[in-house]
Amino acid sequence: MNIILFGPPGAGKGTQSQQLKEKYGLTYLSTGDILREEMAAETEIGKKVKDIISKGGLVSDEIVVSIIKGRVGANLKSAGFLFDGFPRTVKQAEMLDEIMKGFSLKINAVLSLEVPEDILIARMLERGKTSGRADDNIDSIRHRFVEYKEKTAPVLDYYKKQGNLIGINGVGEISEIFNNLCKEIDNIR
Numbered sequence: 789m790n791i792i793l794f795g796p797p798g799a800g801k802g803t804q805s806q807q808l809k810e811k812y813g814l815t816y817l818s819t820g821d822i823l824r825e826e827m828a829a830e831t832e833i834g835k836k837v838k839d840i841i842s843k844g845g846l847v848s849d850e851i852v853v854s855i856i857k858g859r860v861g862a863n864l865k866s867a868g869f870l871f872d873g874f875p876r877t878v879k880q881a882e883m884l885d886e887i888m889k890g891f892s893l894k895i896n897a898v899l900s901l902e903v904p905e906d907i908l909i910a911r912m913l914e915r916g917k918t919s920g921r922a923d924d925n926i927d928s929i930r931h932r933f934v935e936y937k938e939k940t941a942p943v944l945d946y947y948k949k950q951g952n953l954i955g956i957n958g959v960g961e962i963s964e965i966f967n968n969l970c971k972e973i974d975n976i977r
């Protein structure tokens with residue numbers, strides 16, 4: 789079972805993913821986390837993406853797709869994958885389909901957390917007080933929304949056309965949202 793947890797910046801994908809991967813035994817792939825690890829380790833990739841990420845821009849499709857391809861290929865025995873923060877462009881979505889096909893796998897569901905923008909901004913500013921993330925400041929947050937609307941939101945249509953898109957209310961108690969996600973996952977299993 790392979791799932792994409794989709795949503796705008798600050799929607800709670802990371803929080804929900806932690807519980808989902810435990811419950812369903814999925815291999816968790818967050819491109820944001822992986823890129824932050826690359827930056828912390830000061831790898832070639834890390835150095836390349838540092839400026840873009842701190843300003844709230846999107847890293848190139850080539851970089852994130854090659855990371856995902858490597859991680860999927862290295863975990864083929866896993867019960868399934870949980871993608872967080874990927875795909876973020878239609879090109880990435882197309883390439884993910886190719887990668888999955890190459891391994892005789894497919895995406896079973898795209899769970900989209902829906903949260904109004906004013907709540908998202910408030911959450912991220914709050915997180916910025918403790919996250920230590922260079923991109924949790926108001927200028928970078930605004931730029932992340934511009935990128936989201938322009939490049940990431942069209943990914944929703946891509947999966948709607950495939951019949952894979954499931955909307956989930958992302959406002960409320962963390963446990964309540966988790967239960968709603970689980971209900972949908974149990975439905976498709």
Ligand code: ADP
Pocket residue numbers: 796797798819820821823840841844845846847848849852872873874875876877880923932
């Ligand atoms: P959030 O969803 O809160 O914005 P993420 O951890 O998912 O946080 O991503 C942080 C940053 O990492 C993004 O703003 C972007 O610069 C980069 N990034 C993560 N995933 C991708 C991706 N799939 N494509 C391009 N850039 C990405």
